[in-house]
Amino acid sequence: AQSVAQPEDQVNVAEGNPLTVKCTYSVSGNPYLFWYVQYPNRGLQFLLKYITGDNLVKGSYGFEAEFNKSQTSFHLKKPSALVSDSALYFCAVRRSGSARQLTFGSGTQLTVLP
Amino acid sequence: GAGVSQTPSNKVTEKGKYVELRCDPISGHTALYWYRQSLGQGPEFLIYFQGTGAADDSGLPNDRFFAVRPEGSVSTLKIQRTERGDSAVYLCASSGSTNTEAFFGQGTRLTVV
Numbered sequence: 001a002q003s004v005a006q007p008e009d010q011v012n013v014a015e016g017n018p019l020t021v022k023c024t025y026s027v028s029g030n031p032y033l034f035w036y037v038q039y040p041n042r043g044l045q046f047l048l049k050y051i052t053g054d055n056l057v058k059g060s061y062g063f064e065a066e067f068n069k070s071q072t073s074f075h076l077k078k079p080s081a082l083v084s085d086s087a088l089y090f091c092a093v094r095r096s097g098s099a100r101q102l103t104f105g106s107g108t109q110l111t112v113l114p
Numbered sequence: 115g116a117g118v119s120q121t122p123s124n125k126v127t128e129k130g131k132y133v134e135l136r137c138d139p140i141s142g143h144t145a146l147y148w149y150r151q152s153l154g155q156g157p158e159f160l161i162y163f164q165g166t167g168a169a170d171d172s173g174l175p176n177d178r179f180f181a182v183r184p185e186g187s188v189s190t191l192k193i194q195r196t197e198r199g200d201s202a203v204y205l206c207a208s209s210g211s212t213n214t215e216a217f218f219g220q221g222t223r224l225t226v227v
Contacts, residue, residue: 046215107154
């Protein structure tokens, strides 16, 4: 079985400050890890992924995430938050190999305050 | 457009009725997924197609739910004898053979009254 935990339902940060949205996971075998963002009444938009290689991955809109195998974490980060980054963020995991369905966390609402 | 298209965007139905939700994936994508997202929760996996066949339907909650993809492109999720607990946003996603990430449509919001 695989699972994802996003321990914070809500994260508030001031515009221009760095932001972190936390994610930990559990999966057998090597993980494929993903971050998606959801704006109101919109579908999920892909931000970034970790498959293999460098532990720090860069994605869309200046976001990055760090894979930490020993801590089974994949935290989302951005050096300088924008008000337009305010949205619902989901972390997801799947096993490498043929099983391609994703398991999502419960989501973290990010609010960037002007 | 080039993205995943889902119709209708909203569907209101009476308890006990039958509904069909349609997904048109990105052209050329062989894998297609259905997820269900209830209010305040992350999406939950329902079923995954590789081509025309259901590779994994372990997420379907019961036998009232069924999905098809007869020609390996468009898929229809079918729900019989709808219940109020079926109310949710149903998301479709697709991915190609070279993609590890899935691309999502905007979803169909189903409300059972």
